[in-house]
Amino acid sequence: MELTLDEVRHVAALARLGLTDAEQELMRDQLSSILGHINALNELDTESIPPTASVAALQNVWRDDTVQSSLPREQVLMNAPRQNEGCFEVDTPLGGEESSS
Amino acid sequence: MEAGSATVIMVQFAIFARSLETGRGVEIDVTETIASTRFETVIGLEVHAQVLTKSKMYCSCSAEYASAEPNTHVCHVCMGLPGALPVINREAIELCVLTGLALDCTIAPFSKLDRKNYVYPDLPKGYQVSQYDLPLCQNGTLVFESNGEPVTAGITRVHIEEDTGRLLHRTASDGSDISLVDLNRSGVPLMEIVGEPDLRSPEHARDYLIALRQILRYIGASTGNMEEGAFRCDANVSLREAGSTEFGAKVEIKNMNSFRAVERALRYEVERQQGVLEAGGTIEQETRGWVDARGVTVGQRTKEAAHDYRYFPEPDLPPLALGADIVERIAARLPELPAARRARFVEAFGLGEPEAAILTGERETADYFESVCESAPAEGRSRLAANWILNDLFGLQRERGLPPDRMPVSADQLAGLLDMLEADQISARAAKELLAQLGPGETAIDKARSLNLLPLDDDDAIRTAALETIEAFPAAADDYRNGKKAAIGRLLGETIKRTGGRARPDAARAILEELLNSPS
Incomplete structure (x- = not known):
């Protein structure tokens, strides 16, 4: 299971990671090794096993619509490298507008 | 332009609706309707509506963010801390299903949630928990009226998902651009309502939105408040040669924050595409943003591989199996639409x-x-x-x-x-x-x-007012006596006025006539 450098660069771009040439090589090797490991699953005969999106034998696990208290703001922000006006501060992302769901 | 290159403009609207604007409060743009016989306009809308719950979609933080101090309705789940376990808000599922039922959708007996992966500072987990291939509701219709005519538009799907946080943009003291992240909105339940490209004009789009918003408000699924972002709309617009059944390259329009903006933006976009096509050009598939102040749409920078969301089933949330009994119970909540x-x-x-x-x-x-x-x-x-x-x-x-x-x-x-x-x-x-x-x-x-507003039943008081009136308006009184019976109107009005409006007109008239007809 050998990833190409182009695939590594594509995944890095999606994750907004800038990788040096050497890091790209390193990531190719490591990711390839991980995928190779997972790929071992393909050796299993799954002919008689129905496909599923969930391995837990659970469904309809939900809660009532009630409000409980949130974390104190000091705790919410305690690990933020930069804080400002009670918010996390970041450099404005390219484009400058909100992502749209 | 080749005949086959269908230049359909398919507009998709994603609506973020939470305005207090209603059908009757909506301003109607009266600029002339675009008339082109050569092209047909094709519009499809995509609406995001905030689901009216008290708590968030996957945690128990308050879903109220409009007036809360930044980052005060936040917990380990909605800030995406490692190891946090989300749990589905049942009411949000019910309201999404209720919306599907109101739109005549088929409710999926088996549904699941999926992760949609992308990186942005307002999305702390790095993915949004949404629905991919098994939405809660599919194949519905919305019948609405436009210009006095009934229009039927297909509803492709209604699915449940979560909102992102909010970014507030600032300029730092060194002049650089910074953004402040407020996660109060992160994880607030949203419904995405995707419509078929069945709309044929900006007016259709506006009336579709008004009707949809009205239904959401009726069933209590959303406030539909557009200004506050509880009802947001994106549109896919394309044009095609009249008579063609193929769709042209579609342009997605974003950033329309009122019904009026939707109509104006679409009108602008249809005309823009018409101009390009008539000049022999082609329409590029792209995303454009509506700039309200300038009244134009402008091309937005499109991120490379923007649609590579790498959806996969959400492993932390077991699937939903809504049997007929559950759906029936939800259906019992439907009011008269x-x-x-x-x-x-x-x-x-x-x-x-x-x-x-x-x-x-x-x-x-x-x-x-x-x-x-x-x-x-x-x-x-x-x-x-x-x-x-x-x-x-x-x-x-x-x-x-x-x-x-x-x-x-x-x-x-x-x-x-x-x-x-x-x-x-x-x-x-x-x-x-x-x-x-x-x-x-x-x-x-x-x-x-x-307040002394009940009628004056005191004839003497009315008589006094009538006498005063006759004295104050001798000309009108003489006119009446000389046969111009209509002159009594003026005197009657004045008499009633002098009783503070409390004299009954018939009583006042009778007394006036009596006074005027008696020899003075």
């Missing part, structure tokens, strides 16, 4: 279509009207109630700056006032005065008494 109620108002109360449409615009208004009518089965009550609500109560509502779902007096108070009018206990003029003065908890009759 706006279109049915409108038709019933015409049928049962003898109202005209436009009046019925306005009275059923908000569910609360329709309830109010029905309650005022129920209290007195008297013939003509519905007409009278409709007139008072449409003319006087709406006027007072606007004057007092009340939201469209809140009336200035209670239904009981209005019923009391109408009772007095029907029994001829109060003049129309005095009733209007009474309405304006009526405070919370006061009954119409008591207030009328204390």
Whole structure:
């Protein structure tokens, strides 16, 4: 299971990671090794096993619509490298507008 | 342009609706309708509506973010800390299903949630928990009226997902651009309502949105407040040669924050694409943003591989199996929907279509009207109630700056006032005065008494006012005596005015006639 450098660069771009040439090589090797490991699953005969999106034998696990208290703001922000006006501060992302769901 | 290159403009709207704007409050753009016989406009809308729950989609933080201090409704789940376990908000699922039922969708007996991966500072987990291939609701329809004609638009799907946090943009002291992340909105439940490309004009798009928003408000699934972002809309627009059945390259329009903006943006975009095509150009598939202040759409920087979301099933949330029993129980929550109620108002109360449409615009208004009518089965009550609500109560509502779902007096108070009018206990003029003065908890009759608005049954007082009037307007009195009987109108009005509006017109007229006809 050998990833190409182009695939590594594509995944890095999606994750907004800038990788040096050497890091790209390193990531190719490591990711390839991980995928190779997972790929071992393909050796299993799954002919008689129905496909599923969930391995837990659970469904309809939900809660009532009630409000409980949130974390104190000091705790919410305690690990933020930069804080400002009670918010996390970041450099404005390219484009400058909100992502749209 | 080649004949086959269908230049359909498919507009998709994603609506973020939470405005207090209603059908009746919507400004209608009166700029001329685009008329092109060569091209057909194709529009599809995508609406994001905030689901009206108390808590968030996957955690118990308050979903109220509009007025909360930044980052005060946040926990380990909605800030995406490692190891946090989300749990589905059942009410959000029910309201999404209720929306599907109101839009005649098929409800999926088996559904699941999926992760949609992308990186942005307002998305702390690095993925949004949404639905990919098994949405809760599919294959519905929305029937609405546009320009007096019924239009049927397909609903592709309605699925549940979560909102992102908010970014506030600032300029740092060194001049660099920074953004402040507020996660109060992160994880607030959203429904995405995707419509088929069945709309053929910007007016269709506007009327579709108004009808959809009205339904969401009726069933209590969303506030539909567009200004506050509880109802957001994106549009896919394309043009195609008239008669073609293929779609042209679609342009996605974003950033439309009011019904009026939607209509204006689409009108602009249709004309823009028409211009490009007529000049022999081709339409690029792209995303454009509406710039309201300038009245134009502009191309947005499209991120490379923007649609590589790498969806996969959410491993932390077991699937949903909504059996017939669950769906039935949810269906029992469906109220009478706006279109049915409108038709019933015409049928049962003898109202005209436009009046019925306005009275059923908000569910609360329709309830109010029905309650005022129920209290007195008297013939003509519905007409009278409709007139008072449409003319006087709406006027007072606007004057007092009340939201469209809140009336200035209670239904009981209005019923009391109408009772007095029907029994001829109060003049129309005095009733209007009474309405304006009526405070919370006061009954119409008591207030009328204390304001001295009940009719003057004292003939002597009316006689005094009539004599004063005749003295003050001798010319009119002479005209009447000389045979110009119509001159009494002026004298009558003045006499009633001098009694503070309390004299009954027939009593005042009789006394005036008597005085004028008797030899002076």
